[in-house]
Amino acid sequence: MMGAIALVPAAGSGSRMASDTPKQYLDLLGKPLIWHTLNALHQVAALERIFIVISPEDEWWDGYDWDGFGRLVVMRCGGDSRAESVLNGLQALSLFTPSDAWVLVHDAARPCVDPAQVDGMIATLADDPVGGILAVPVADTLKREGNDARITETAPRAGLWQAQTPQMFRLAMLAGALETGMGPDITDEASALEKQGAQPQLLMGSPWNLKVTYPHDLQLASLILAARGE
């Protein structure tokens, strides 16, 4: 099995968390949230390096001891949006990484990712011509809002999935798609590939792999990790 690398965008401000500290550094079971994300990725043997993209203005990262994370490389090249942070990271990587290397982009804000699922994803997609993403099928009935929180429609949910990360693509293919398609509609890596007409594969993820977005997500993440004995 060939190796792969991880790219972890961690340059966001966490505005929906409404905290002065960016959410990736909020306390989660006695450690910064991002520690759990990096700890999970370090358990994936097929990941040769784990590159993390932080903001050039980040004043938190250097306050922690990261010595235990031997495969970690920090890049202070975060951008104004998630997609820009990912593209900046890919462009830096491309100076010393083969253009056909598999890159797994994983949100710093998803600390409960299961290393076994990441292992499975790398094995499943190894020979895929495009790549793919972890995702879960939509489970609830979907309502479209009109005015004043009144429902105008029940939207069909058949075939709809909620995208998660990691999202695994080849370095040059992903960088090219982000360069060409960059815009507010590019909220994940797959959307950049889709804009070019590619059809990334959907791989079954897990509801435990939540993105910490709002304050209650931090509580959920803490319950999930505590149940795993972390």
Ligand SMILES: Nc1ccn([C@@H]2O[C@H](COP(=O)(O)OP(=O)(O)OP(=O)(O)O)[C@@H](O)[C@H]2O)c(=O)n1
């Ligand atoms: N300019 C940005 C914005 C986001 N991210 C990262 O992308 C991931 C997913 O983004 P999101 O949950 O939207 O994080 P924030 O942008 O920090 O949150 P918010 O949208 O609430 O401000 C996070 O790990 C975040 O740090 C990034 O690297 N660079």
Ligand SMILES: C[C@](O)(CO)[C@H](O)COP(=O)(O)O
């Ligand atoms: C990439 C992502 O995690 C897929 O669900 C998500 O789109 C990133 O977060 P955002 O809130 O859309 O920026």
